[in-house]
Amino acid sequence: MRRSACIAALAALLAGACGGPGFRLDAPPLPQAGPTLSPLPPIELGDQPIVDVVERVRPAVVNVRTEGGTGSGFIVDADGVVVTNFHVVRGATEIRVLTADGERLDARPIVADPNADLAVLKVEAGGLPTVPLGDSDALRLGETVVALGFALALEGGPSVTSGIVSAMGRSIEAQSGDVTETLEELIQTDAAINPGNSGGPLLDLAGRVVGINTAGVSASAAENIGFAIAINRARPIIERAIEDPEARLAYLGVSSRPVDALLASELDLPVDRGLYVTAVPDDGPAGVAGIQAGDVIVRMGGSDVADNDDLLAAILSHEPGETVDVEVVHPGGSRETFPVTLSVRPDIPLG
Numbered sequence: 001m002r003r004s005a006c007i008a009a010l011a012a013l014l015a016g017a018c019g020g021p022g023f024r025l026d027a028p029p030l031p032q033a034g035p036t037l038s039p040l041p042p043i044e045l046g047d048q049p050i051v052d053v054v055e056r057v058r059p060a061v062v063n064v065r066t067e068g069g070t071g072s073g074f075i076v077d078a079d080g081v082v083v084t085n086f087h088v089v090r091g092a093t094e095i096r097v098l099t100a101d102g103e104r105l106d107a108r109p110i111v112a113d114p115n116a117d118l119a120v121l122k123v124e125a126g127g128l129p130t131v132p133l134g135d136s137d138a139l140r141l142g143e144t145v146v147a148l149g150f151a152l153a154l155e156g157g158p159s160v161t162s163g164i165v166s167a168m169g170r171s172i173e174a175q176s177g178d179v180t181e182t183l184e185e186l187i188q189t190d191a192a193i194n195p196g197n198s199g200g201p202l203l204d205l206a207g208r209v210v211g212i213n214t215a216g217v218s219a220s221a222a223e224n225i226g227f228a229i230a231i232n233r234a235r236p237i238i239e240r241a242i243e244d245p246e247a248r249l250a251y252l253g254v255s256s257r258p259v260d261a262l263l264a265s266e267l268d269l270p271v272d273r274g275l276y277v278t279a280v281p282d283d284g285p286a287g288v289a290g291i292q293a294g295d296v297i298v299r300m301g302g303s304d305v306a307d308n309d310d311l312l313a314a315i316l317s318h319e320p321g322e323t324v325d326v327e328v329v330h331p332g333g334s335r336e337t338f339p340v341t342l343s344v345r346p347d348i349p350l351g
Contacts, residue, residue, distance in 0.1 A: 053146055053207045054160050059100045059129035061158045063150045064107070064121070064199055066092035072149035072158065072200030073097065073121065074209065075130050077242045080123040082107060083234070084199030085214055086114050089121070097123050100157070110245045111237055114255075117183055117214045118234050119199075120241040131201060133238070134208030136187065136230035139165050147191040147213055147226070149200025158200065163191030163224070170227060172215065184257065184308075186227040187211045193226030202228040233309075250320045251345035253284020258307040259296060270333035273306050274298040277328075289340040291328055298335075299327035320344040 060075045064084045071088030075081070082097055089095050095107040105123040112119045139145075143165045151159040167188035187202065193213045202211035211228030240247060256275040257263070264272045274296040280287040291297075297305050300314040301324045318324050320342055327337045 049205045050144075050146055050160075050162050053203055053205060054148065056207045057131050057148065057201065057203060058158065060131040061100065061148045061200060063098040063158075064088050065096045065098065067094060068092060070150060070153045070196055071198040072196065072213070074148075074199075074201045075099075075128050076133065076209075076238055078126060078128050078130055080105070080125045080128060081110075081238070081242050081245070082121040082123060083212060083238055084119050084121060085212065086112050086117045086119045087214075088199050089119050095121060097121065099128070111241045113234070113237055116185075116229050116233055118212065118229060118237060120238055122241075122245055131203075132208045133231050133235055134204050134206065134210040136210045136232045139168065139187065139204070139210055141165055141167070144205055145187075145189055145191055145210065146203045146205070147189070147193055147197060147200060147228075148203070149193070149197030149213055151192075151194040151196045153196045159194075159197070161192040163189050163226075166190050166225070168230075172227060183214065183227070183229070185230050185233050186214070187230055189226050189228060190224035191226060192224075193228075197226075248320060249345045250315050250318050250322070250342040251285065252311070252315050252326075252340065252342060253281050253286045254291065254297070255279040256297065256308065256311065269296060269329075270331070271296050271298065271329050274329065275305055275308065275311055285340050285343050286326070286338075289326070289338040291326065291338055291340070294331050295328040297326060297328050299337075300324060301326075315342065318342055 062073045062075060062082060064071045064073045066089055068091060071084055073082045073084035076083055089109055097105045097107045105125055107121040107123045109119050110122045144162060145165055146160065146162045148158045148160055165187060170186040170188045171184045172186065189202065197213045200213045201209040202213055204210050210231050212234060213228050215227045255278045257278060259269060259272060259274045259276050261272055263276060277291060277293050277295045277297060280291055280293055299305055300311060301317065303314050305311050305314060323339050323341045325337050326340050327335060329335050
């Protein structure tokens with residue numbers, strides 16, 4: 001069962017690694033696919049498994065720098081596809097990636113999911129070291145994990161911390177500048193995650209990325225609590241970016257969060273499942289059609305919608321320009337179906 005939590009102390013940590021308000025998309029994760037990114041063979045663990053993991057993965061961990069701050073990232077494709085956090089590059093006019101061997105590369109964002117604090121960047125390079133993606137659904141409570149990243153922007157390479165999987169499926173509200181995002185399906189860990197770690201990999205002892213470090217809690221609020229995006233939520237958007245960085249995808253134009261029993265009770269919603277619409281750009285397809293914040297999307301194109309994965313699967317089953325029926329439940333309980341003409345997902349602006 002998902003739990004909503006509001007952790008105010010995240011504001012300072014997230015804000016320290018990002019610039020001001022910038023690009024924003026409604027880009028929930030693409031439909032999940034099975035593991036396909038395996039650029040490295042399995043690690044043969046010795047009597048120091050964490051050391052073995054770090055030695056293998058460290059060359060693929062990068063420092064992501066903008067005029068607003070610094071964060072971390074990791075390379076998932078030898079031709080220059082880099083994964084980081086959305087808040088690390090939010091509002092940036094320039095993005096630069098510093099590799100483990102000291103090479104400085106200009107980067108551009110190619111796709112983003114603000115609802116998951118995920119951004120995928122592209123640098124013009126080849127033959128780069130990579131790290132494989134794992135399966136976050138296979139994680140067990142208490143399993144050992146390792147976090148890498150450029151904590152506190154310290155010189156001398158990434159920091160390494162280790163801990164266990166403390167919980168799965170966490171939801172938090174995180175403040176980045178003047179923007180609040182609800183992050184869901186997070187891994188909670190007691191591996192130390194500090195400002196600058198954002199965007200770095202959380203690894204299992206096979207050397208595979210199982211999460212993307214995204215937020216920590218200050219010692220004044222709690223101890224030994226950090227969060228990471230579950231890689232299975234991020235994997236489809238990463239794989240799509242590798243397959244076709246210039247792909248033009250259909251766009252609905254809503255920000256949303258899944259409805260569960262707790263949210264339905266808190267907001268006195270007339271339904272206990274669906275996607276609660278938190279924001280709708282007036283000039284986006286959904287806004288033009290008449291969908292408003294406070295509505296709950298329950299069906300799209302004849303398919304039930306229970307979470308962001310369902311919605312993205314429905315969106316991506318159509319092409320830009322197609323008209324699709326979207327059924328919503330209004331706050332008063334009445335239902336209405338809107339014909340929505342999908343547009344092309346906007347390019348990601350940098351400022």
